[in-house]
Amino acid sequence: MAEQNSTYNEDSIKSLEPREHIRLRPGMYIGKLGDGSAYDDGIYVLVKEVVDNSIDEHMMGHGKTIDIKITDHRVEVRDFGRGIPLGKVVDCVSKINTGGKYDSGAFQKSIGLNGVGTKAVNALSNYFKVQSYRDGKTKVAEFEKGVLTNDAKEIDSSQRNGTLIVFEPDNTIFKNYRFIPEFLQNQIWNYAFLNAGLTINFNGEKYHSENGLLDLLNRKTDPEETRYPVIHLKGEDIEVALTHTNQYGEEYYSYVNGQYTTQGGTHLAAFREAVVKTVREFYKKDFEAADIRTSIVAAVAVRVQEPVFESQTKTKLGSQNVAPDGPTMRTFINDFIKKALDDYLHRNPAVADALLKRILQSERERKDIAGIKKLANERAKKANLHNKKLRDCRVHYDDPKSDRRDESMIFITEGDSASGSITKSRDVQTQAVFSLRGKPLNCFGLTKKVVYENEEFNLLQHALNIEDGLEGLRYRKIVIATDADVDGMHIRLLMLTFFLQFFPDLVRNGHVYILDTPLFRVRNKKETIYCYSEEEKQKAVAKLGSKPEITRFKGLGEISPEEFAGFIGEDIRLDPIILKKETSISQLLNFFMGKNTPDRQNFIIDKLRVEKDIIMNEKEALIETEEQPVA
Incomplete structure (x- = not known):
């Protein structure tokens, strides 16, 4: 047997302090790290962990207002609850398994129970400050990367009771991070709707809701697209809202104790099952489950005693019971839906009629494409054996055993030259490439039948594995990688139309991105700077001085594989496709892809900037840069 280079003895066994362990294995505490381009990246989890504590105070009847301020790299959260007991201020934010939630009498249905959240935020922050205001006194403690740097004495204060937390995420752990306002706004709205x-x-800006999940669904749907008014049902420890629209797929928002469970869990599975069972019994017809749930938009929130989540980030509920000695989740939700939804449909015959029409329409559409779907799937299976369009990777998002599943992504490229550069420089473990033949079909206004009739769309659907929903999605990020010219923008628009038209859940759940590639390379003999905008180019020119060489990249195929590796590696820049609260998919697609030519022409004319204006702006910016005094 070959002799081993390393020895395994007593010196090999190491014990880490909790702070050291959090910094060494942050993923165990906050999920994936990321740079803020995905809604579930670590920096948003840090915000959530702090706000959760303020929400728990509100739920206990202490404090009706929370003030949150977030800038590029700094977060401030001030609540007006009871305030941390002054003698335990340091312990509560630095010692694992220290907190007030182990006393189930004080926090019966709290979000966080493990005493880990705020400690993880502290350990993963360059700067962390906690200040408690309590009964006319205040105490401050400050930390750097979890290490106490200032433990001030208690002093008098005239401020209202409560707690202030300030932190700046550690940029050596969250590299090149940025907070995206839309993700934060959605996070804040969820808190408002659930409380x-x-x-x-x-x-x-003020965020406030009086009608809970009813307000949430009214915000998420377009009244003109809903088939009937939102059904809003409330019971003890459960609240539900649902409607059907004209879109494809199923759209759910599920919550436990105020926590947005992005991956669902036992409560969502029970809800989906209960809706099907109740509808079948109401209409006395054995409809297909898919026909009942197609086009549904629903939200379900439950309160659970001592919830069990499948990870520290609490994105999926694992609890089988609503309380240690209570009914199963399935029984609890099924009993509620069976009575409340059945009663509602009996009292509202117009809604019951509209729901039935939507189900029958889904049934007809499913039967219409059954034949072509079978042929298309057979074709796709044969093509998958020698699919030249797809250069697959080894790690996939639907593999629960992989610790790199969140890194999996697929680049959708135009033509062979662009896909060639990416294929040669990609990480074959986590990055796949799907090459388009050219400009894809404009599918606006077409039915889902076209997904099976169009070979390219069908192959892409199979590559992503999304025919039956997102449960089997093979890539965490779907990245549209096109040239930054007119043709590239057109292809980008056509692909977004495809996803929004037939698979809107991909966009809503933060899976679709645009690859941001450099427009310019500015260099001299000593340094090379890649620039992603005119502004960055001007700064680079000012920095390098003495007329550096400037190269304008017109297409992805012009960038060498060696250079390209730097743009799709650790420093990759991705722009997420985010649907804002006021965005209606049907109106959006109709404006950009429909036949409203005059409206679109006027919009383009209003936004048009002629080349002369751009050149003048560049010259003015360069003159302004040259006039700045040298530091």
């Missing part, structure tokens, strides 16, 4: 009566002041 009717709570007011959150976020960056000077």
Whole structure:
């Protein structure tokens, strides 16, 4: 047997302090790290862990307002609850398994129970400050990367009771991070919807809801697209809202104790099952489950005693019971839906009629494409054996055993030259490439039948594995990688139309991105700077001085594989496709892809900037840069 280079003895066994362990294995505490381009990246989990504590205070009846301020790299959260007991301020934010939630009498249905969240935020921050205001006194403690740097004495204070947390995420752990406002706004709105009566002041804007999940669904849907008014049902420890629209797929928002469970869990599975069972019994017809749930938009929130989540980030509920000695989740939700939804449909015959029409329409559409779907799937299976369009990777998002599943991504490219550069420089473990033949079909206004009739769309659907929903999605990020010219923009628009038209859940759940590639390379003999905008180019020219060489990249195929590796590696820049609250998919697609030519022409004319204006702006910016005094 070959002799081993390393020895295994007592010196090999190491014990890490909790702070050291958090910094060494942050993923165990906050999920994936990321740079903020995905809604579930670590920096948003840090915000959530701090706000959760303020929400728990509100749920206990202490504090109706929370003030949140978030800038590029700094977060401030001030609540008006009871305030941390002053003698335990340091312990509560630095010692694992220290907190007030182990006393189930005080926090029966709290979000966080493990005493880990705020400690993880502290350990993963360059700067962390906690200040408690309590009964006319205040105490401050400050930390750097979890290490106490200032433990101030208690002093008098005239401020209202409560707690202030300030932190700046560690940029050596969250590299090149940025907070995306839309993700933060969605996060804050979720808190407002789930805590009717709570007011959150976020960056000077007020977030408030009086009607809970009813407000949430009204915000998520377009009234013109819903088939019937939102059904809103409330019971003890459960709240439900649902409607059907004209879109494809199923759209769910599920919550446990105020926590947005992005991956669902036992409560969502029970809800989906209960809706099907109740509808079948109401209409006395054995409809296909898919026909009942197609086009549904629903939200379900439950309160659970001592919830069990499948990870520290609490994105999926694992609890089988609503309380240690209570009914199963399945029984609890099924009993509620069976009575409440059945009663509602009996009292509202117009809604019951509209729901039936939507189900029958889904049934007809399914039967219409059954034949072509079978042939298309057979073709796709044969093509998959020698699919030249797909250069697959080894790690996939639907593999629960892989610790790199969140890194999996697929680049959708135009033509062979662009896909060639990416294929040669990609990470074959986590990055796949799907090459388009040219400009894909404009599928606006077409039915889902076209997904099976169009070979390219069908192959892409199979590559992503999304025919039956997102459960089997093979890539965490779907990245549209096109040239930054007119043709590239057109292809980008056509692909977004395809996803929004037939697979809107991909966009809503934060899976679709645009690859941001450099427009310019500015260099001299000593340094090379890649620039992603005119502004960055001007700064690079000012920095390098003495007329550096400037190269304008017109297409991805012009960038060498060696250079390209730097743009799709650790420093990759991705722009997420985000649907804002006021965005209606049907109206959006109709404006950009429909036949409203005059409206579109006027929009283009209003936004048009002629080349002369751009050149003048560049010259003015360069003159302004040259006039700046040298430091």
